Amino acid sequence: MNEPPQAGSGRLPADVQSLQSRIRAGCRLIAIETRDELRVVELFNHVRRDGLRPLIGWTATEGLQRLDADIDLHGETTDPEDALRWIRQHPDRCIFLLKDFHPYLENPVITRLLREIGRGGEDNEHVLVLVSPELNLPPELRNLANRFELSLPDAGELEEMIRQEARDWTRKNRSRKVRTSPRALELLIANLRGLPMKDARRLARNAIWNDGAISEDDLAGVMETKFQLLSPDGILQFEMETDQFSQVAGMNALKRWLDQRAPVFAADEPPRGLDIPRGVLLLGVQGCGKSMAARAVAGRFGLPLLSMDCGALHNRYHGESERNLRECLQSADIMAPCVLWMDEIEKGLSVSDQDGGTSRRMLGSLLTWMAERRSRVFIVATANDIDQLPPELIRQGRFDEIFFVDLPDGETRSRILAIHLQRRDLEVDRFDLDRLAEASQGFSGAELEQAVVSALFASHAGNRPAETRDLLAAIESTRPLSVVMAERIGELRRWARERTVPAD
Secondary structure, rough: OOOOOOOOOOHHHHHHHHHHHHHHHOOOOOEEOOOOOHHHHHHHHHHHHHHHHOOOEEEEEEEEEEEOOOOOOOOOOOOHHHHHHHHOOOOOEEEEEEEOOOOOOOHHHHHHHHHHHOOOOOOOOOEEEEEOOOOOOHHHHHHHOOOOOOOOOOOOHHHHHHHHHHHHHHHOOOOOOOOOOHHHHHHHHHHHOOOHHHHHHHHHHHHHHHHHHHHHHHHHHHHHHHHHHHHHOOOOOEEEOOHHHOOOOOOHHHHHHHHHHHHHHOOOOOOOOOOOOOEEEEEOOOOOOOHHHHHHHHHHHHHOEEEEEEEHHOOOOOOHHHHHHHHHHHHHHHHHHHHHHHHHHHHOOOOOOOOOOHHHHHHHHHHHHHHHHHOEEEEEEEEEOOHOOOOOHHHHOOOOEEEEOOOOOHHHHHHHHHHHHHOOOHHHOOOHHHHHHHHHHOOHHHHHHHHHHHHHHHHHHOOOOOOHHHHHHHHHHHHHHHOHHHHHHHHHHHHHHHHHHEOO
């Protein structure tokens, strides 16, 4: 790789200036939630130069230690209370990074010591910085502490880091150069955006050290690992390989609509007068292919798919449901460009008076994100029960379009049967698809698939190849949903006729 232009060693000017201004304004207790301790140390090495303060770190294993010089502080300070008493009595003003201090914040003595040290006001007072992956401050410290959120590395920082990793690889491999191209480097930088520097460095290092090259083939692995770092409690799932519309029968209107918008979504800048497509809502009869269509949208756009189980968002603990939704949406923003499939959206956002306002707050968070987001996240929401959908979600403008996925017609049923027969390595020409399509009127795609499965079991039991008669027998023995729930499906169709666009 070619050497980058010299950019200097300081790549955190915004964070440095912000922290320096807070310290000058008298802030003496700062709380930083992060797992990237190295970045915090680097940041405060820049900050301390403004006032020439010593930088001292504390951990439960090592106690207090100078981070900016090889100087022994003396004394046993691994106990947090002893460490705070040492800090309070220390005459020279310093910056103290207290790492993983959160378990001790429930101790009233610790809390009192932090308040006494962190009151602020005089120029010669210490600055205490609490650095932990998660910080729930007690009431006594909430008004005193100043929360600070680290900015994520920008494209310039990421490129500089990647080039440094490439130089390290070159030194350890007899001066061989890391092979890459401008396009591959650009894509790697784009896919590392949104990660803390520590995680971005690990992913870049893996890509380089795997084969001494940065190529577009590395990106799938980078994306998958990036998602694993972000995934909140398994509510989101990640897929790079998704279905293609060639495996989806029917839905021709939806396919044409997507074909018109896919190039615009992929463009760096949309053509003049056009907005970036934002998403669709797929309503319809259960088992008619909404889920397969959602996966195929990702395949058509050539993007990874994030699937959100909306029913799993809810948590019995106060505030956790809203947090789950927030983290899922933040992950989607970081993974962009991507397709976000919100499966059975009504299960997560149906407004109820029985949940203390949780569903209402979650709906408000989602609508705000949908209206304000700037990331390239294309939403595909699927729903079965229109009665449970909040009116605010389906009003004009929330989605680019609302499509209705109906029961398949005869031609589509024939195509569905052919797809499922081909998937099981059966010769389609041996089956009378027209007869089977006619016999299966009112069947959904899922019910047709199960008819194929049942026919195969019957033929296997008879120790012979499957035939048309096996499929006919399976169809005749099935009571489809369109019969079992005829009134409900009829009502759904009538509602959709005036309010949605047919997907086929």
